[in-house]
Amino acid sequence: MHLLIFLSLFYLLDGYENVEILSSYPELNVTIPLLFNDNINISILSSIAPSSGNISVYQIVNQNTLILRQIYPASSYCLVYNKTLSCRTLSSTFNRINSNYTIVVDDNFVTSLFNEPLREIKKGVWNVMTSKYSTEALLRLNSDGSSYFSSYNQSQLLDDLLQQIKQSIPLINDHLKIIHNVQSDPSDFSKLLVEFLINKATNPLNEPSINDIVKDLNIIIKNKYISTLADKQFMIFLDDQYGFQIKLINELCHNVKFLDWFTNNVKSVLIFTIIASTDVTCLNILSSNFAGFNFLSALISKKAEMSIIYGAMIDLLIEDIPQLIIQACF
Numbered sequence: 001m002h003l004l005i006f007l008s009l010f011y012l013l014d015g016y017e018n019v020e021i022l023s024s025y026p027e028l029n030v031t032i033p034l035l036f037n038d039n040i041n042i043s044i045l046s047s048i049a050p051s052s053g054n055i056s057v058y059q060i061v062n063q064n065t066l067i068l069r070q071i072y073p074a075s076s077y078c079l080v081y082n083k084t085l086s087c088r089t090l091s092s093t094f095n096r097i098n099s100n101y102t103i104v105v106d107d108n109f110v111t112s113l114f115n116e117p118l119r120e121i122k123k124g125v126w127n128v129m130t131s132k133y134s135t136e137a138l139l140r141l142n143s144d145g146s147s148y149f150s151s152y153n154q155s156q157l158l159d160d161l162l163q164q165i166k167q168s169i170p171l172i173n174d175h176l177k178i179i180h181n182v183q184s185d186p187s188d189f190s191k192l193l194v195e196f197l198i199n200k201a202t203n204p205l206n207e208p209s210i211n212d213i214v215k216d217l218n219i220i221i222k223n224k225y226i227s228t229l230a231d232k233q234f235m236i237f238l239d240d241q242y243g244f245q246i247k248l249i250n251e252l253c254h255n256v257k258f259l260d261w262f263t264n265n266v267k268s269v270l271i272f273t274i275i276a277s278t279d280v281t282c283l284n285i286l287s288s289n290f291a292g293f294n295f296l297s298a299l300i301s302k303k304a305e306m307s308i309i310y311g312a313m314i315d316l317l318i319e320d321i322p323q324l325i326i327q328a329c330f
């Protein structure tokens with residue numbers, strides 16, 4: 001009897017406020033990398049089957065306001081492996097730097113093998129936070145590399161490329177990622193740019209900082225024939241003129257000091273040009289910060305018509321842009 005009480009107490013105190021949940025990935029209250037898109041896992045005490053209850057992710061803004069980021073019934077986008085429910089994450093879900101999110105699991109998200117629905121994980125219980133510091137940087141494939149990547153399975157090649165880049169730093173953690181975008185270099189369409197996301201080290205004493213990684217990779221790539229890349233298979237595909245470069249627009253978004261300097265020293269018309277010529281991902285991140293402010297969304301959907309609206313809007317907006325970026329990013 002005492003043991004039972006003890007056990008129930010133990011489970012009641014369990015962080016998920018749900019006795020049947022053993023653990024989760026990501027865990028409660030942890031910091032995850034920006035654009036985290038590993039599967040979300042929930043490990044359950046007993047055997048289960050996915051059911052119709054929704055699993056959703058919300059961004060928490062100002063304590064009370066929740067913004068939906070993704071939602072689906074467990075039966076559509078989750079699979080069960082050995083008592084673990086493993087669910088898909090869109091790479092657009094955790095797309096705000098230094099932000100809080102809550103993962104909400106509705107009643108009947110899974111059923112036991114006796115067909116009984118399991119209970120929910122309430123709003124605000126399973127919270128995670130995106131990391132505060134991250135930077136996007138680019139490497140460029142040379143002509144050979146660009147045509148090779150265009151004609152083979154890119155996701156496989158990018159996985160392999162990332163592994164070799166990490167080996168050459170060397171980096172064993174998850175702080176460096178390749179993000180979805182591989183696109184032609186606007187200044188030379190025959191060459192592809194591959195975009196990396198670098199997250200701040202969680203353990204600064206033992207892991208290289210963002211700056212270290214960018215600096216090292218730049219040297220390593222520029223000296224690819226004699227550097228650690230010399231014996232790596234993908235070396236021949238990397239552009240050693242280009243090296244490894246930080247994306248300016250992302251520094252504007254994420255780096256307060258740089259933005260300060262930039263807005264004080266550079267004409268706002270230049271900022272506008274940078275925004276207009278940047279990729280849709282960053283515009284999306286910028287515009288998702290404005291509830292009810294449509295200018296940037298209009299920019300996104302009308303990007304093809306940019307050259308037409310550019311002239312009309314530029315007078316109106318030049319003065320507001322720096323303010324806009326500041327509001328957008330901080």
Ligand SMILES: *[C@@H]1O[C@H](CO)[C@@H](O)[C@H](O)[C@H]1NC(C)=O
Binds near residue numbers: 015028029
């Ligand atoms: C998570 O954070 C909440 C609120 O800050 C706290 O009450 C709870 O104990 C934390 N849970 C864990 C497992 O750290």
Ligand SMILES: *[C@@H]1O[C@H](CO)[C@@H](O)[C@H](O)[C@H]1NC(C)=O
Binds near residue numbers: 106
């Ligand atoms: C799941 O969410 C969708 C979209 O909000 C909603 O239409 C549907 O009724 C929800 N399903 C359940 C079982 O609550």
Ligand SMILES: *[C@@H]1O[C@H](CO)[C@@H](O)[C@H](O)[C@H]1NC(C)=O
Binds near residue numbers: 040041
């Ligand atoms: C999540 O579950 C899947 C399927 O069991 C597994 O392959 C993956 O490694 C799990 N992720 C983590 C971080 O445990």
Ligand SMILES: *[C@@H]1O[C@H](CO)[C@@H](O)[C@H](O)[C@H]1NC(C)=O
Binds near residue numbers: 082
């Ligand atoms: C399932 O979990 C059990 C107990 O943890 C383990 O012994 C078994 O190897 C696992 N099976 C698979 C397929 O992972």
Ligand SMILES: *[C@@H]1O[C@H](CO)[C@@H](O)[C@H](O)[C@H]1NC(C)=O
Binds near residue numbers: 061063098099129
């Ligand atoms: C995220 O949540 C933590 C803990 O509740 C809070 O201290 C922090 O201010 C929140 N951050 C944001 C950006 O809302």
Ligand SMILES: *[C@@H]1O[C@H](CO)[C@@H](O)[C@H](O)[C@H]1NC(C)=O
Binds near residue numbers: 153156
């Ligand atoms: C490309 O490679 C990925 C990763 O190995 C794989 O999941 C995908 O099915 C492959 N796609 C094609 C079209 O072969």
